[in-house]
Amino acid sequence: MRRIDVIGIGIGIFAAGAVLYWAFQRFGLDSTNAGIWSQAVLVGGLVGWLLTYLLRALTQNMTYNRQLRDYEEAVIQKRLEEMTPEELEQLQAEIDRSSESSDS
Template identity: 50%
Template sequence: MRRIDAILIALGVFFLGGIVYYGFVSIGFDATQAGIWSQGLLVLGLIGWVLTYLFRVFTNNMTYHKQVKDYDDAFFAKQLEKMSPEEIAKLMENSDSENKVIRNE
């Protein structure tokens, strides 16, 4: 996300809060109650956003993690393309023997 995107989102939330406040005033709330309810909705929205962020963090579903995984996959695919069939067979044998050692431990 670019800096201007973050600024525009913040301004959008700010103006949305004002619109919600005036919406509450227009349906009959006094200024104090409208302020409390609009702030309450803002806090609930913020808590919801933080919860979605934490969910993405704990499930490793962040953009950085995806980029690293894609890079690793592309790197290993390129390395496999460079290897001869004999080298791949030798690598598979080594992998199988290591898996057997791990299972026996």
């Protein structure tokens, strides 16, 4: 994420707080209660975002993890494509032997 993106998001959140404050005042709350409720909504949004972040981090479903997984799969696929048929047969035999030894 670039700095300008972070600045834009910060300004957007600040503007959202102002809009919420104005909306709560428009619906009849005094300035103190409008400020409290707009802050409560913003803090609730922050806690919600934090929970989704923690969920993605714990399940390893973040962008870096997906890119690493895709890269590893691409490397394995390329290595398999470069192997000769004899090497593929030898690899298959090794896999069969290891699966038989793990089954017993």
